[in-house]
Structures are given as C-alpha cells and as structure tokens.
Amino acid sequence: MSEKKVFKFRWLYLLYAFMALVVISVVSFAVFQPVKVLPRISLAPGYAFTNQDSESRTSEDYRGKLTLYNFTYTNCDGDCPDTTQKMQEIREAIEKSAPAGIDYALVTVTLDPERDTPEKLGLFAAPYLGADTSTVSWDFITGDPLRVRYMVGGGFSLFYETEASPNQESDYEIKFYPLFVLVDGWGIIRAEYPTENLDYEEVINDINFLTVEINNSEGAAKYAYEAAHLFRCYP
Amino acid sequence: MTNATEKPKASLPKRILIVALSIAAVIGVLFIALIAFKPYAFHGAVLQSPKPAQDFTLMNQYGQETKLSDYKGKAVLLYFGYAACPDVCPATLAEVRQANDILKEQGREDEMQFFMITVDPERDTAERMAEFLGHFDPSFIGLIGEEEEVAQIATKYGIFYQKQDTSSVMGYLVDHTATVMLVDPDGYSRLIFPYGAQGEDIAEDIIYILDH
Numbered sequence: 283m284s285e286k287k288v289f290k291f292r293w294l295y296l297l298y299a300f301m302a303l304v305v306i307s308v309v310s311f312a313v314f315q316p317v318k319v320l321p322r323i324s325l326a327p328g329y330a331f332t333n334q335d336s337e338s339r340t341s342e343d344y345r346g347k348l349t350l351y352n353f354t355y356t357n358c359d360g361d362c363p364d365t366t367q368k369m370q371e372i373r374e375a376i377e378k379s380a381p382a383g384i385d386y387a388l389v390t391v392t393l394d395p396e397r398d399t400p401e402k403l404g405l406f407a408a409p410y411l412g413a414d415t416s417t418v419s420w421d422f423i424t425g426d427p428l429r430v431r432y433m434v435g436g437g438f439s440l441f442y443e444t445e446a447s448p449n450q451e452s453d454y455e456i457k458f459y460p461l462f463v464l465v466d467g468w469g470i471i472r473a474e475y476p477t478e479n480l481d482y483e484e485v486i487n488d489i490n491f492l493t494v495e496i497n498n499s500e501g502a503a504k505y506a507y508e509a510a511h512l513f514r515c516y517p
Numbered sequence: 518m519t520n521a522t523e524k525p526k527a528s529l530p531k532r533i534l535i536v537a538l539s540i541a542a543v544i545g546v547l548f549i550a551l552i553a554f555k556p557y558a559f560h561g562a563v564l565q566s567p568k569p570a571q572d573f574t575l576m577n578q579y580g581q582e583t584k585l586s587d588y589k590g591k592a593v594l595l596y597f598g599y600a601a602c603p604d605v606c607p608a609t610l611a612e613v614r615q616a617n618d619i620l621k622e623q624g625r626e627d628e629m630q631f632f633m634i635t636v637d638p639e640r641d642t643a644e645r646m647a648e649f650l651g652h653f654d655p656s657f658i659g660l661i662g663e664e665e666e667v668a669q670i671a672t673k674y675g676i677f678y679q680k681q682d683t684s685s686v687m688g689y690l691v692d693h694t695a696t697v698m699l700v701d702p703d704g705y706s707r708l709i710f711p712y713g714a715q716g717e718d719i720a721e722d723i724i725y726i727l728d729h
Contacts, residue, residue: 296539300546324566325706328677328694340677342694428665432672468562468709469675469696508556511565 315515317506320491323471326463327437331391331425334404339389339423346467347385348492350485353440355394355456356406359447363460363478366390370410373418375482381493385467388420391434393442393456395427438463438471464488467496491517557725560718561699561708570698570706571673575634575660578647583632583660586704591630592723593700597676597693599637600649600659605695605712606633610653613697615716616723617654626656628702628727634660636678636693638667674698674706701726 330340350372352365369388376386390407392398398406403422411420424430434440442458462480464473473488495507570585577583585593594613598606613631620626633650635641638661646659662670671678678693695712699722707726710719 293542296542296546299543303547322563322565324568325564325673325675325698325709327672328675329672330677330679338679340679340692341675342677342692429668429672432669436669436673437675470562470564470709504558505556508558508563511563512556 311509312513312515315510315513317510318491318515318517319495319507319510320464320472320488321514321516322511323474325437326465326469326471327433328469329425329429329433329437331423331430331433332400333421333423334400334407336400339421341469344387344389344465345469347387348467348489349387349389349465351389351391351438351463351465353391353393353434353438353442353458353461355392356398356402357394357455359455362456362458365460365462365478365480366410368462368478368480368482369420372480372482372485373416373420375486376418376489377416379486380489384489384493384496386418386489388418390420390422391430392422392424393430393434393458395424395430398424400424464492466492487517557729559708559722559725560714561697561710561722563708564706566706569704570700571670572704573666573670575662575666575670576643578643578650578659578661580643583658585632585700588630588700589704590702591628592702592726594629594631594719594723595674595698595700596631596633597636597671597674597678598633598695599635599691599693600641600645601637601687601690603687603690605693607652609695609697609712610650610657612714612716612719613657614653616719617656619717619720620723623724625724625727629723631657632660633657634662634667634670636667636671636676637691638662638664640688675709699723699726 326341328341330338333339350369352369354362354366369390373388380386392403403424407420407422434442438461440458440461442456444454444456447453447455459476460478462475462485463471464485466472472492475484498504498507572584572586574582574584596609596613598609610633617626617629617631620629631654633646635646641659641661643661646661650657650659675696676694678691681690681692683690697710697714697719698706699708699710701707708722
C-alpha cells in the first residue's frame with residue numbers, strides 16, 4: 283500500500299517565502315524602476331557676481347529654486363553657440379507647462395567679463411527680457427574675470443578659451459562648447475545638456491522629475507526616492 | 518481502515534484558522550522587516566558625485582600644511598567661516614562640537630575631522646583661528662590660505678562669500694554660504710547639511726557613513 287505524502291506546515295517555509303518576497307521586491311524595483319530620479323551629479327559652484335541691472339547676484343539667491351544656466355558672451359559675432367535664444371524658448375515653456383508651486387530661475391553667465399559690463403549685458407538682455415512680465419526670473423551675470431573662470435571652468439567644468447579674432451571689429455573671440463546646466467534648490471547639479479539644440483521638452487521633463495521628487499521629499503515616499511537614487515533609476 | 522501513519526485531516530474551520538494565521542504571520546514579519554530594513558534617510562542632502570572631492574592644501578592654525586586627501590579614512594566635515602563671524606559660525610560650530618561629542622562618547626572621535634576654511638583670509642591669521650576654534654574643540658582644524666586660493670576652493674565647494682562693510686568698530690562682516698559639507702572616508706563629497714542642522718543629526722549621518 284502506497285503511503286500518502288502529507289504536507290507539513292513549517293515556519294521555515296514562511297521565512298523562505300518572506301526572503302523570496304524581499305528579493306523579488308528589490309530586484310523588481312531595480313529592474314522596472316517604478317520611481318525615476320535625476321542623478322545628483324555634483325555641487326554647483328558658489329559665486330558673488332553682478333547682474334544686468336548692476337544688482338548683486340550670488341549663488342545663495344538661487345537657493346530653493348530650480349535654476350537653468352547657460353553661457354555666452356555679447357561680442358559673439360554669430361560664430362558661437364546661440365544658447366540664449368534657446369533659454370528664451372525654455373523660459374516660455376516653463377511658464378506654460380512646468381508645475382506650479384516651485385520657483386524657477388534662469389541665469390546667463392558671460393564668458394567675457396572683461397568686456398561684458400553690467401550695462402552691456404543690460405543691452406544684450408533687453409530683447410529677451412522685453413517688458414519682462416514673466417514669473418521666471420532671468421539674470422545675466424558678470425564679475426571678476428578670475429572668479430568667473432573659477433565658476434565656469436572649475437565649477438561647471440566648461441572649457442573655454444580666447445583666440446585672436448579674424449574679424450577686425452573685435453580683438454578676440456571666445457571658443458566654447460554649448461552647455462546648459464540644471465541646478466536644484468540645494469545647489470546640486472542635476473542635469474547637463476552639452477548641446478546647442480536643446481529641446482525644451484527635455485528640460486520640462488527633467489523639471490517634472492525634480493518637482494515630483496521635491497513634492498515627495500517628506501514622509502514614507504522619501505524612502506522610495508532614496509531607493510531610486512541608490513539603484514540609479516535615472517531616466 | 519485508516520493507515521496508522523496518515524494523519525487525520527483537520528476540520529474546515531481549523532484549516533481556515535491555519536491559513537489565516539499564516540497570512541497574518543507573513544504580513545507581521547513583512548511589517549517588522551520593512552521597519553528593520555527601511556533605507557536609511559539622511560538628514561543632510563545626499564550627493565552621488567562620481568568625482569572625488571576637490572583636493573586642497575592649506576595652512577592650519579599650527580602653521581602646518583594640511584591636505585584634504587591625507588584624511589582619507591575619516592569622515593571630514595568641511596565648513597567655510599571666519600573668526601570674527603558674530604553668529605552663524607559659532608552656532609554651526611556648536612552643533613559640530615555636539616556631533617563630535619557624540620562620537621567621543623562612542624570612542625570614535627578619531628574617525629571624524631572638522632575643518633573650517635577661512636573666508637576672511639585678510640584678517641584670519643593662524644593665531645586668530647587658533648583662538649576662535651579653541652572655544653569649541655581642540656581637534657578642530659582651521660585652514661588659512663591666499664585670497665585666490667581660498668576663492669578657488671570655495672567656488673568648487675559651492676560656497677559664495679562676500680565682504681559687507683558695516684559702520685561697526687568690529688570692521689566688515691563676510692556674508693557666506695553656511696552649509697557644512699561631509700566628505701566621506703573614500704574622499705567623495707557625500708552630504709550637505711543646511712545651516713541649523715542639529716548636532717545629533719550630523720552625528721547620526723556620520724556614524725551611518727562610517728559603518729556602511
């Protein structure tokens with residue numbers, strides 16, 4: 283007569299089931315990435331400069347705001363990356379589609395502080411700022427040339443160099459690669475866009491990732507976002 | 518006739534009870550595990566920079582050259598302040614001292630090092646730094662350097678500073694970013710503590726980083 287196998291309940295099975303559940307949960311989180319975050323790349327530089335209205339602007343003025351930086355110079359004769367026009371498009375896009383309840387700022391940094399005085403930056407900024415009824419602030423900043431170099435070259439890792447100009451109207455021109463940088467309210471670089479043809483939708487998407495993270499930075503949801511950073515759940 | 522080795526089947530209510538208890542046990546264990554294994558939430562803002570923290574060499578208050586990378590293996594707290602700072606710096610250093618005291622109680626003070634880099638190189642001599650830091654903890658190191666040297670380091674660490682002339686007999690003040698940076702034992706910038714961070718929170722984060 284064959285013996286019937288009898289299932290015996292053991293507490294050890296519970297432990298196995300639990301461990302399997304934990305492993306499956308962790309692996310699923312890492313693979314399916316239900317929560318996405320932007321990487322915390324590095325610290326944005328600290329600085330104390332002057333804007334187009336000759337007002338002081340420091341890195342502290344942008345604490346608590348999502349800030350997009352670009353770099354240019356006003357003597358550019360058309361043979362340099364035109365990122366400022368793109369900044370204007372992004373500004374309009376932020377106004378239209380970025381989540382409310384967050385402060386946004388744009389900052390254009392000159393790479394030619396010797397020639398770009400606040401007055402000159404004011405003239406350069408005028409067509410972009412217009413009547414300036416935008417809720418997104420936009421500063422064009424300049425400062426001590428050496429400090430600008432520390433900020434741009436050291437802090438934002440943007441290489442630029444001065445070359446003799448073939449154009450007789452200007453003594454020199456500045457060669458640089460296009461770059462936009464998105465900095466969060468903690469002063470941490472969260473996205474870098476080394477392109478002249480930045481799609482504003484890409485920036486809006488990244489802003490959305492950041493605002494969702496900011497809105498979930500308290501309570502239990504914070505753990506999911508920290509786990510997303512841990513598992514590098516980047517878009 | 519029933520086989521002697523075969524157990525009699527449990528009655529339906531008993532089986533339901535066993536299943537219910539099992540489900541409750543799994544949920545209970547899961548709940549406890551979630552509490553026990555929940556990811557650690559840092560008090561400071563976390564950085565995940567793939568690049569090591571900017572190295573530097575400056576003079577300390579004892580006239581010795583001090584290099585950040587020589588402190589690998591320790592959790593380094595980095596702060597930018599100045600000896601004549603009337604309020605923000607003493608308040609921050611008091612919290613750092615508390616964090617240091619917590620590590621001392623655990624016999625782990627050698628695993629942490631606090632640096633204050635001056636943002637007032639014009640007035641902060643080694644003597645002034647020694648006197649100022651002496652009010653807090655003998656292990657605290659004050660660092661001084663040339664104006665441009667300090668400016669370059671501060672920029673890289675996200676610190677702004679600017680002289681503010683006042684009519685006070687004390688002379689000018691220096692506005693500066695008041696955050697404290699934690700460089701982990703591997704030499705990477707890991708945490709930023711905002712102004713007002715509590716000593717026990719700083720200590721908790723340091724201990725977590727040292728242990729993981």
